[in-house]
Amino acid sequence: MNPIPALRYHWNVHVLGPAVLRIQRWQAQRRPPRWDTRYLAPPLRIAPRTKELVARHWLAGRYADGYRKVAWVTSGAPVELLKALGFYVLYPENHGAICGTARVAVEIMSEAENAGYSRDLCSYARTDIGAALSGKTPVGRLPKPDLLFACTNICQTVLFWYRVLAEYFRVPLIVMDTPFVYGEEATEHAVRYVRRQLEEAVPVLERIAGKQLDERKLREVGLVSKRASELWLEILQRCRHRPAPISVFDQFIQMAPIVEMRGDPETVDFYAALLKEVDERIAKGIGAVKNEKKRLLWDNLPIWYRLRYLSEFLARHGVAVVVSTYTNAWGELAPLINPDDLWDSMARTYIYPILNRGTGHKLATMRRMVEEYGLDGAILHSDRSCKPYSIGQIDQRDRLIRELGVPALLLEADHNDERVFAEEQVANRLAAFLEMLGV
Amino acid sequence: MEPGPLPIPTRTATIRAWKERGGRIAAVLPIHYPRALLRAFGLLPVEVWGPPQVNAAYSAAHLQPYVCSIVGNALSFLHSGGLDVADVIVVPHACDSLQGLGSILLDFVRPRQPVFPFYIPRGRRESDLEFLADECRALYRGLAEVTGRSSSDDELMECIRREEEADALLAELHRRRPALPLSNRAFYHLVRAREYLPAETFTDLARAALDLPPADPDDGVPILLSGIVPEPMALLDSLSEMGATVVADDLACCGRRLYPPGTTDDPFRRMAERILNGPPDCTRGNSIAERLQHLIGMARRTGARGVVFYDVKFCEPELFDLPLLRKGLQEAGVPSVTIEVDLNEPLSHQALTRIEAFLEMVR
Ligand code: SF4
Ligand code: SF4
Numbered sequence: 001m002n003p004i005p006a007l008r009y010h011w012n013v014h015v016l017g018p019a020v021l022r023i024q025r026w027q028a029q030r031r032p033p034r035w036d037t038r039y040l041a042p043p044l045r046i047a048p049r050t051k052e053l054v055a056r057h058w059l060a061g062r063y064a065d066g067y068r069k070v071a072w073v074t075s076g077a078p079v080e081l082l083k084a085l086g087f088y089v090l091y092p093e094n095h096g097a098i099c100g101t102a103r104v105a106v107e108i109m110s111e112a113e114n115a116g117y118s119r120d121l122c123s124y125a126r127t128d129i130g131a132a133l134s135g136k137t138p139v140g141r142l143p144k145p146d147l148l149f150a151c152t153n154i155c156q157t158v159l160f161w162y163r164v165l166a167e168y169f170r171v172p173l174i175v176m177d178t179p180f181v182y183g184e185e186a187t188e189h190a191v192r193y194v195r196r197q198l199e200e201a202v203p204v205l206e207r208i209a210g211k212q213l214d215e216r217k218l219r220e221v222g223l224v225s226k227r228a229s230e231l232w233l234e235i236l237q238r239c240r241h242r243p244a245p246i247s248v249f250d251q252f253i254q255m256a257p258i259v260e261m262r263g264d265p266e267t268v269d270f271y272a273a274l275l276k277e278v279d280e281r282i283a284k285g286i287g288a289v290k291n292e293k294k295r296l297l298w299d300n301l302p303i304w305y306r307l308r309y310l311s312e313f314l315a316r317h318g319v320a321v322v323v324s325t326y327t328n329a330w331g332e333l334a335p336l337i338n339p340d341d342l343w344d345s346m347a348r349t350y351i352y353p354i355l356n357r358g359t360g361h362k363l364a365t366m367r368r369m370v371e372e373y374g375l376d377g378a379i380l381h382s383d384r385s386c387k388p389y390s391i392g393q394i395d396q397r398d399r400l401i402r403e404l405g406v407p408a409l410l411l412e413a414d415h416n417d418e419r420v421f422a423e424e425q426v427a428n429r430l431a432a433f434l435e436m437l438g439v
Numbered sequence: 440m441e442p443g444p445l446p447i448p449t450r451t452a453t454i455r456a457w458k459e460r461g462g463r464i465a466a467v468l469p470i471h472y473p474r475a476l477l478r479a480f481g482l483l484p485v486e487v488w489g490p491p492q493v494n495a496a497y498s499a500a501h502l503q504p505y506v507c508s509i510v511g512n513a514l515s516f517l518h519s520g521g522l523d524v525a526d527v528i529v530v531p532h533a534c535d536s537l538q539g540l541g542s543i544l545l546d547f548v549r550p551r552q553p554v555f556p557f558y559i560p561r562g563r564r565e566s567d568l569e570f571l572a573d574e575c576r577a578l579y580r581g582l583a584e585v586t587g588r589s590s591s592d593d594e595l596m597e598c599i600r601r602e603e604e605a606d607a608l609l610a611e612l613h614r615r616r617p618a619l620p621l622s623n624r625a626f627y628h629l630v631r632a633r634e635y636l637p638a639e640t641f642t643d644l645a646r647a648a649l650d651l652p653p654a655d656p657d658d659g660v661p662i663l664l665s666g667i668v669p670e671p672m673a674l675l676d677s678l679s680e681m682g683a684t685v686v687a688d689d690l691a692c693c694g695r696r697l698y699p700p701g702t703t704d705d706p707f708r709r710m711a712e713r714i715l716n717g718p719p720d721c722t723r724g725n726s727i728a729e730r731l732q733h734l735i736g737m738a739r740r741t742g743a744r745g746v747v748f749y750d751v752k753f754c755e756p757e758l759f760d761l762p763l764l765r766k767g768l769q770e771a772g773v774p775s776v777t778i779e780v781d782l783n784e785p786l787s788h789q790a791l792t793r794i795e796a797f798l799e800m801v802r
Contacts, residue, residue, distance in 0.1 A: 116762030120505070120753050152561065156535050159561055160721060160759035167727050167763050175724065177567070179558040179574075180538050182545055189573035190558070196566040359539070360546030384505050387755075391539025394501050395547040 005066030017059045025052045035308055039315035041281070041288050044250060046274050053270055054256045058098075058139040064088040065143045069209050072145040072165065075259055076153040076353050078176065078198060078346055080225055083263035084218040085209040088143065091260045095131065095139065096124035100304025100416040102138040109417065111136065123385045123416035125161040132168055145171050147208050149201075153178040153356040155388040172208065174201050178351045182358050186351045195347035219339050222346075225263040226337040231271035232258045233331030236323065238278045240373050243287025244295065244322035245278045249311035250288060251327040252302040258330045293318030294437050297369050299325050299362075299396070300381040300389045301415035313430060317439045323373045325365055329354050359392030363399055370406055377407040377437055384414040409433040444621065445648055447628060450485065450635045454524050457483045457637070463586070466525035466552075468513055468540070469667070470533045470691050470722055471559050473575055473710040474638065475598035479590035480582045482527060486634040487513050488668045488692055491782040494519060501543055507753040508782035509667065510536045517550055527585060529578075531557045533722035534756050553585050561724030563715050571711035579707070595706035603700045603713070605638035608645035610697040616686055617661070617741065620654035623675035623685050630693055659684035660802050661742050663734065666749035666757065668692045670782055674749065677791055683798050686741040689734055690749075695720040721756040730760060731767040738773045744801040746775040747794060751782065774801055 028048035035043070044050075064070050071087040073079065075094070082089050099105040105123065111130035113119055119126075131137050148171060150162035159175060166173040176197050179190040202213055232255070238245055246254070254274060261267040281287075296314075298321045303310065314321060333352060338345035354362060366378065378400055380393045397408040411429060414420045448456070454464055465482040477484045489512040497518035498511035516522060528550060530541035541556040558574055560567035583589050590598075612619070612630055619626060629648055633641050660683045669675055669690060678685060688694040698717045701709030719725035719733045734746060746768060750757045765775050776797040778790045 116765065118758040118761075121755060121758055125759070156533075156538065156722075157755055157759075159724065160756055163721075163727055164759055164763065173726075175561055177561045177724075179560075179570070180532060180542075180556070182542060182556045187573075187577060189570060189577065193560070193566055193570035193573075196569075197564075200564065200566060358542040358546050360542070363546070382503055384503075387506060387539060388535040390503055391506060391536065392543050392547070394503070395543055399547075 002066065005063075009060075009063040009067040012063045013056075013060045017056065021052045021055050021059070024055075025049060036312050036315070039290055039312065041286050041290065044246065044254070044274070044277060046270075046277055047253070049270070049273070050254055050256065053261070053266065057261055061088055061090055061143045062140045069146045070143045071147040071149055073149040074151050074154060074158045074162070076178075076350065076355070077149045077151040078350055079262055080218060080221045080342075080346065081198070081201065081205060081213070082149065083221045083225075085205055085211060085213055087147070087205075087209060089260070090143065090145070092128035092131075093124050094256060094260045095137065095142065096127040096416055097256075097302075097304050098138060099127050099131070101307065103305055103418070104136070104138050105305065105416045106418055108134065108136045119417070121385060122155075122157045122161065123414055125157060127416055128161070129164060129168075132165065145169055147171055147205070148173040149176070150174070151176040151178060151350060153350055153353045155355065155386070157388070172204060174204055176201065176350070178356055180356055180358075181351060181361075186348075191344075191347050191351060194351050195343055198343060198346055198350075219342060221263040222337060222339045222342050224265055224268055226334055226339065228258055228262055228267045228271055229331050229334035229337070231268065231275055233328075233334050235271065235275050235278055236328055236331055238275070238282060239322040241282050242295075242374070243285070243289065243292035244320050245281035245286060245288060247288035247311060248298045248302075248321045248324040248327060249307050251324065252304075252307060255327050255330060262330075287320065288322075289315045289318065289320035291318045292320045293439050294320070294376040295374060296321045297323050297325070297366060297373070297375050297378040298381065299366065299378060299393065300383050301326055301386055303381060303413045303421065304416055305418040306413075306421060313427070314434075317434050319434065319437070319439060321379065323369050323375070325354055325362060325369070328365070328369075355388055359396065362392060363396045366396060366400060367404060370400070370404055375406065377409070377433070379409050379411055379433075381415075382410050382412050384412065384420050385417060386415060407433065407436050444625065444651065445629060445644060447632050447644060448636065448640070453635055453637075453640075454483070454485060458524070463526040464524050465527045465529055466522045467529045468531060468537060469509065470531060470720070471696065471714045471717070472529055472531045472557055473578070473714065475595065475602045475706075475710060476575055476578060476582070477529070478598045478602070478638070479579075479595050480586045480588050482582070482586070483635075483637055484529070485525070486692075487516065487522070488634070489513065489670055489782040490516060490521070491670045493521070493783070495783050501548065502539075505753055506536050506539070507751045509751055509754075510540045512782050514540065514548070517548070522550070522552070525552055527582070528552050528554045529557055530554060532559050534754070536753070553581070555581050559714065559723055563724070568708065568711050568715060571715060572705070572707040575707045575710050592706050596704070596709075599701065599706055599709055601638045601642075605633065605641045605645070606698050607700065608642055608649070609633055612645055612648060613687065613694060613697060615649065617657060617684070618653045619648060620651050621648070623679045623683075624672060626685070627669055627672065627675055627693070634692065657684050658682075660744055660798055661686040662798070662801070663687050663689060663737055663741070663743045663746045664749060665689040665734065665746055666691070667751045667754060669749065670780075671786055674786055677786065678794070681791075681795050681798050682802075683794075686743050687737045689718075689730075689737065689746075691720065691722070694718060721760050727760050727763045727767075731764055734764065734768060735771045735773060738768075738771075743773070745773060745797060747797070748775055748777040750777065750779055752779045
């Protein structure tokens with residue numbers, strides 16, 4: 001084995017990088033908040049640590065080539081298997097979100113569009129393909145994958161997208177196909193199929209990783225993953241409290257570790273600390289939105305490039321968006337993970353994400369949230385380039401209004417492509433909606 | 440009966456005749472599904488590819504404008520009473536949009552007919568085959584429940600053999616396409632009758648077509664047609680007028696459904712095996728490389744000078760594959776052009792001009 005990549009990795013990821021990131025955290029802790037604290041609570045104390053944690057993850061990726069095996073995976077992939085085999089796991093969707101918040105997504109996705117990829121395709125996919133083609137990224141450098149792993153439990157789009165990546169990188173692509181759950185329950189043959197694919201993936205993963213899967217290690221990672229998901233869920237559920245200690249805009253930022261570092265022990269520590277801070281806020285009566293008058297639900301992906309705009313716009317009117325079907329997705333399955341029956345429970349966990357379930361199930365989730373969180377309304381982000389999440393929203397909105405008497409707004413935008421964000425139209429629609437809410 | 444050299448019964452006449460004989464109708468959405476299984480319950484599968492030119496207002500009450508017109512039109516067609524003749528609706532899974540349609544039909548629209556989603560796996564491993572066979576078994580149970588009928592393995596095998604015979608003739612029609620004395624429009628009229636005719640009627644028709652005296656050598660520019668569905672069918676007339684002959688296709692409704700015969704005696708596995716072994720299709724999990732080889736092979740075999748990718752707007756499965764397919768074809772000396780259509784709009788002048796310019800280039 002060539003010692004250079006290993007030395008480079010250790011020096012940058014374990015020595016130099018952490019020192020630099022610690023200094024950056026220290027500086028961030030002393031910077032005045034960037035958002036409007038007349039209406040919003042001061043930023044979470046943990047925010048600089050989140051940034052540090054996420055930056056460390058991408059730093060490890062930057063130096064992974066030649067030292068660690070790298071897997072590019074979809075957000076719903078069974079990361080426990082990969083972690084247990086020592087892969088560095090990269091989530092192109094998360095990278096897309098980082099590009100979105102950093103407002104560089106359009107520049108990067110244009111690279112894909114110039115290569116012929118239609119503007120009607122998922123803007124995460126375009127951002128990722130653009131990054132792969134051009135090498136452009138705000139995180140320094142993306143490591144090349146040794147393996148691609150696409151799980152269809154969020155959409156079919158990932159299947160088409162990862163096939164493109166497979167052609168570019170010429171590396172193996174594992175597809176884990178999780179049949180869509182139309183009714184209440186997945187059929188037994190669908191669960192059996194997913195379980196079998198998990199088992200079939202192992203020899204391929206072992207071959208690429210160059211080592212055998214250690215069941216004990218897998219169980220350990222499973223436990224850590226379950227614990228992190230439970231903590232995340234607890235944090236989200238604290239928002240039932242009035243005023244809500246954090247908003248969904250905070251959640252969107254704080255969810256990065258549960259997506260990309262699930263299965264890592266530091267993720268558990270991180271969420272334990274976040275939970276503590278959230279509880280402190282509750283004890284002190286601090287709400288994410290000062291003077292919280294109305295509480296809303298957010299459906300669908302965030303509009304990454306306008307988080308601050310939306311958060312401030314709503315907060316100015318005393319509106320707190322306290323719960324979201326999206327952030328909830330990384331917590332709601334925690335009870336299904338059973339480290340004592342890992343294979344079967346993994347099959348069930350990975351077939352049941354909200355995006356792999358029917359439109360009626362999503363409505364039922366929203367109804368439940370309306371009651372449990374005492375909501376006054378809902379914003380359903382109709383996300384132009386995410387069809388699986390958006391189809392069904394028109395009926396869901398109508399039923400929320402008709403059957404629950406909950407005002408609901410369909411807000412047209414896109415999660416990562418700011419060219420389709422019509423600011424004036426959004427502002428007008430939001431203003432009319434807030435008027436309807438009486439704020 | 441439609442005009443042309445062959446007596447092709449219309450969709451309406453076929454449905455009426457079938458119903459008069461006490462048969463039932465299954466309205467089936469794209470793309471892959473086991474025809475034989477439906478027939479085993481006396482259900483005639485009648486496929487719904489759009490259809491074009493319907494009032495899109497109803498679908499707008501359920502679907503955002505960025506959903507493809509195949510799915511939007513199917514919903515509008517259902518609402519306008521177009522599917523009233525159907526006794527069941529089958530929604531195979533192919534993409535996020537069809538998945539969404541199946542889901543809102545079940546959860547919100549709730550048509551009077553029972554709706555059966557049908558999941559197609561995305562690989563060709565033993566586990567995919569086993570799953571698809573189980574999915575066929577689940578559909579069998581569902582249909583048995585709503586029709587109150589059952590079907591023995593022998594009866595099922597009989598239905599499968601009938602479909603295999605029809606598919607073999609369909610494949611033969613495609614193979615002998617350049618020698619058939621049929622215009623672009625007449626050929627696709629014939630092969631697309633497979634979307635609603637009972638297999639046995641289609642078999643007779645296909646035999647009659649294959650017995651027609653061979654055509655004079657065609658001096659049209661040979662091209663391949665790829666995409667989802669050649670709608671509006673006026674496209675085919677326009678191609679003829681521009682001097683192009685579609686010598687083979689990779690259309691989801693046609694060439695991607697030339698299923699080979701099955702090999703096993705278990706009827707459910709056999710139906711599954713046939714679907715999984717069909718020609719490469721992005722919605723069924725084939726890689727871009729497989730599709731590319733298939734297209735290049737088809738072009739070499741038929742002497743096609745280029746490919747017209749005729750796609751439905753917002754169709755992700757196609758849009759993701761296109762750049763690499765086009766690049767690979769270009770490298771193999773097969774140029775291509777892409778046209779995007781909305782089934783509710785007539786073929787645009789701009790689209791025709793682009794095709795014409797392309798034909799000029801490859802002529
Ligand atoms: S944004 Fe939507 S379409 Fe894109 S990868 Fe995520 S779930 Fe799939
Ligand atoms: S045209 Fe494309 S997106 Fe529409 S239903 Fe067919 S495969 Fe799906």
